[in-house]
Amino acid sequence: MPSPIRRRLLTALLAAPSLSRARLASAQDAWPQRPVTIVLPLAPGGSTDTLMRPLAQHLTGVFGQSFVIDNRPGAGGSIGHGQVARARPDGYTLLASTNSSYAIAPHLYPLTYDPEAAFAPITLIASSPQVLCVHRSVPVTDLAGFMDHVRRNPERLSFSSAGIGFTSHLAAELFMSMTGLSMLHVPYRGGGPAAQALMSGEVQVNFADTTTALTLVQSGNVRAIAVTSKQPSPQFPGLPTLDGAGLPGFQSSTAYGLLAPAGTPRPILDRMQAAVVTWLRAPERRGWLDSSGFIPIGSTAEEFQRLRTEESAMWGEIIRARGIRMP
Numbered sequence: 001m002p003s004p005i006r007r008r009l010l011t012a013l014l015a016a017p018s019l020s021r022a023r024l025a026s027a028q029d030a031w032p033q034r035p036v037t038i039v040l041p042l043a044p045g046g047s048t049d050t051l052m053r054p055l056a057q058h059l060t061g062v063f064g065q066s067f068v069i070d071n072r073p074g075a076g077g078s079i080g081h082g083q084v085a086r087a088r089p090d091g092y093t094l095l096a097s098t099n100s101s102y103a104i105a106p107h108l109y110p111l112t113y114d115p116e117a118a119f120a121p122i123t124l125i126a127s128s129p130q131v132l133c134v135h136r137s138v139p140v141t142d143l144a145g146f147m148d149h150v151r152r153n154p155e156r157l158s159f160s161s162a163g164i165g166f167t168s169h170l171a172a173e174l175f176m177s178m179t180g181l182s183m184l185h186v187p188y189r190g191g192g193p194a195a196q197a198l199m200s201g202e203v204q205v206n207f208a209d210t211t212t213a214l215t216l217v218q219s220g221n222v223r224a225i226a227v228t229s230k231q232p233s234p235q236f237p238g239l240p241t242l243d244g245a246g247l248p249g250f251q252s253s254t255a256y257g258l259l260a261p262a263g264t265p266r267p268i269l270d271r272m273q274a275a276v277v278t279w280l281r282a283p284e285r286r287g288w289l290d291s292s293g294f295i296p297i298g299s300t301a302e303e304f305q306r307l308r309t310e311e312s313a314m315w316g317e318i319i320r321a322r323g324i325r326m327p
Contacts (some may be wrong), residue, residue: 031091031268035066038094038258041080041101043073045192046162047128047209051256051294052096055125058279059272069096073190076165077101078109085113089263094272095119099255100166103311107319108165108326115312119259121304123273125280126294129229129253130171131213131236133222135204143226143245150181158184159205160194164326168194170315171207171228171252173322178247198222209254210235210293228252235293255311256294257304269301 038056042048049069056067072080081101087093106115132146138157140146150157161169164187176182186203188194191212198206199221207228208216214235216222226242227233230251242250258276260269277298279285289296299307318324 031271032063032065034092035068036063036092036094037068037070038096039080039084040069040071040096041073041077042071042098042162043190043192044071046190046195047211047254047293048096048098048191048256050211050292051126054288055276055279059275062275062278076105076109076163078105078111081105081115081118082112084259084261085118087261089120089261089265091260091264091268091272093261094122095259097257097259098167099257099308099311099315100162102257102259103308104165104167104170104315104319106312107316108324118262120262120264120269121301121308122258122260122269123276123301124297124299124304124307125256125258125276126289126296127253127255128209128211128293128295129227129233130168130207131210131227131233131239132175132225132242133198133206133208133213133216134225135198135201136221136223137201138204138223140225141223143240143242143247146225147179147181147246150179150183155182155184157205158186158203159207160186160188160197160203161206162191162194163187163189165319165324166191167252167254168207168209170318170324172205173324174250174252174318175207175242175247177318177322178250207252212293214291214293233293234290255297255307257308273298273301 040048040052052069056069059067072083084093084095140149159172188197194206195208195212195216197203199216199219210233213224217224224236224239226240226245227236228242230241230243280296280298
């Protein structure tokens with residue numbers, strides 16, 4: 001028969017796992033107890049900034065702790081992704097990423113992390129089609145005229161992008177693949193600098209996210225030609241789609257997602273997903289999203305993972321077919 005001391009020891013050992021689980025559950029329920037960093041692997045000033053900063057303010061109000069945006073641009077977003085992949089999976093480091101980084105960059109850049117295994121998806125927040133925009137010096141007003149102008153001036157028109165492999169780059173590659181036309185690619189470090197290059201006339205063409213295109217067109221220096229979604233854009237009433245104006249099947253968009261380091265406790269991920277969906281569904285938010293060019297989504301983690309896999313396969317095929325490589 002065990003001695004009283006051995007009985008107490010045995011009881012303590014049996015209780016230890018329960019106590020550990022209780023402490024873990026308590027820590028998850030109490031999260032966050034300090035500021036949360038949202039790594040944004042892009043330069044400030046682009047559409048991702050436009051979307052994430054008001055969302056971060058909302059999350060600050062919901063959880064009572066600051067949600068701080070930390071811009072970490074470079075290498076198609078893989079620098080910021082690598083930072084988050086190495087972070088502790090405790091809910092205090094999150095990743096705001098676009099399909100340019102989570103679905104496209106792995107086909108172009110040497111990575112220090114496994115793009116599938118390193119991250120836990122939280123939600124696909126929203127998407128934004130691109131708008132084919134030209135500088136006012138380009139003498140065209142519609143897609144047919146633009147295609148004819150490019151055909152008559154092979155490789156004399158240049159297009160800007162947020163960088164090699166970003167959706168603003170691959171939308172143009174898809175366009176050239178489908179039309180057999182040729183333009184010169186000028187990559188910049190982010191959507192903001194790429195948009196400024198078009199506005200100033202450094203380049204003549206840009207496939208800009210809708211929210212950026214709105215600002216460009218309002219400047220008076222830029223003309224919108226067509227939208228890359230299959231549905232018309234409410235931000236550009238009357239503007240045709242590339243699909244309907246002569247390029248059947250053309251479709252491209254920028255998708256904005258929220259992820260965390262793999263291993264982040266599911267209750268924290270679920271609370272984050274619910275808070276984002278609440279923000280997207282607020283009646284006063286819908287008007288702002290529409291006017292800014294965002295299509296709200298608010299997916300489940302499982303839906304986000306499925307779409308991430310599908311996009312990676314689609315853009316990977318375009319990259320291989322066009323022979324796109326890093327210099």
